[in-house]
Amino acid sequence: DAGVIQSPRHEVTEMGQEVTLRCKPISGHDYLFWYRQTMMRGLELLIYFNNNVPIDDSGMPEDRFSAKMPNASFSTLKIQPSEPRDSAVYFCASSLFGTGGEKLFFGSGTQLSVL
């Protein structure tokens, strides 16, 4: 398996623009997580899905952020409108509950810069 695949690897955009980050989890995994990493706050869980259903979105910072998982092999995280304080590395991770469940497989992340 190719692992968790995120795109784009880098994104530079201007304040006010819409940003869409994409994730393809490992095939067969039933959990998908979106994390944000910054120097100030470390690694924060934004939202996670189980079997494509959002379970906990309490970490989503505000209404500008939204996440979807239309099927088991694809998820998006959208920021609209983007702001400079959204600049961070965004990670997607997937796992399979029942195998120890806690072993998360992370993608390589999307480095987002909002100017």
Next chain:
Amino acid sequence: GNSVTQMEGPVTLSEEAFLTINCTYTATGYPSLFWYVQYPGEGLQLLLKATKADDKGSNKGFEATYRKETTSFHLEKGSVQVSDSAVYFCALRFQTGANNLFFGTGTRLTVIP
């Protein structure tokens, strides 16, 4: 609530030095504990884990022992290498319930030749 507290970095060591990165946790119940490592430009990957008190997780020369009495899970390595330079994250998860992990803020380790 549930939380993980790691020693603040960055940590800089010479090759072959002894490494300790402290991690303590606050949780109700009996969580599983983990160390994840993030190499430059990559996502996090599981380094080791322990699922119950007194368990010792080990991998690649790293070790950590689940100490319930001190609510700690300190990471140690007897002799670090330049290739160990990375950010290390302590994390916890409950045995039951949701599948999500609570991560510490991470500790950056730099090993110099």
